[in-house]
Amino acid sequence: MTIEEARAELAPRGAIRVGINLGNAALARSNPDRGGLEGLSVDIANAVGEKLGVPVEFVTYASAGKVYEAADRDEWDMCFLAIEASRKEKLQFSRSYFTIEATCLVPAASPLVDAHAIDIPDVRIVAAxxxxxxxxxxGCLEHATVIRTANPGEAFTLFSTQELEALAGIRPTLEGIARANDAYRVLTGSFLVIDQGVAVRRGNVAAAEVIQDVLSERFGHDGDASTVGSSRSV
Incomplete structure (x- = not known):
């Protein structure tokens, strides 16, 4: 692997186009005061650009699903997504660089208590x-019903206006909602621990190696900013 090979794979147009999911504020978010983006994913992307000596251009999406769909439209050269087996058909992932718990937000008076016990008849869970x-x-619920929306923002709107039983999401975002509005609370526990990775298209071996080098330089030998593990139920 050479820097030149990685540059050819990641920046064939002269800049690295980076797909960013703004639905995951724990890793990337807009900063109006600075007129741009900030967060761990943004910092990693900039570090890759610096290592290759090329500029970085961010392409933003409202949800992870939209980032993944854009792979077929050649809208980005690298992106940040949860490491999912179904996505590996198209993408090559780095090791996990961050893990996030997935749980549910519920109305304060809800009888639901624990995220391990949400697969119950008549429970409607909205998710992006x-x-x-x-x-x-x-893939795993047998009794509860999953209601899907285009992005996390629409999921919360549907949950709050239609008085649904639960809103699925990542813990940092849901806890922020609960802190701002005592009409809601977050369930204890998590139904999934999600590994976040940096992805490139399959076959871009040199690009994947450079990205892993950047993660290792930033976070240590394993290239992880938090506890590592595959996406799993807990």
Whole structure:
């Protein structure tokens, strides 16, 4: 692997186009005061650009599902997504660089208590389509119903206006909602621990190696900013 090979794979147009999911504020978010983006994923992307000596251009999406769909339209050269087996048909992932718990937000008076015990008849759980937690719930729930929306923002709107039983999402986002509104609370526990990775198209071996080098330089030998493990129920 050479830097030149990685540059050819990641920046064939002269800049690295980076797909960013703004539905996961724990890793990337807009900063109006600075007129751009900030967060761990943004920092990693900039570090890759610096290592290759090329500029970085961010392409933003409202949800993880939209980032993944854009792979077929050649809208980005690298992206940040949860490491999911179904996505590996098209993408090559780095090791996990961060893990996030997935759980549920419920009305304060809800009888639901623990995220391990949500697969109950008549429980409707709204989730952003194509997200790691939606894919997991859709594949394992036998009694509860998953209602899908285009992005996390629409999921919360539907949950709050239609008085649904639960909103699935990542813990940092849901806890932020609960802190701002005492009409809601977050369930204890998590139904999934999600590994976040940096992805490139399959076959871009040099690009994948450079990205892993950047993660190792930033976070140590394993290249992880938090506890590592595959996406799993807990």
């Amino acid at each position: 389509s194509g997200s790691a937690y939606e894919l997991f719930l859709s």
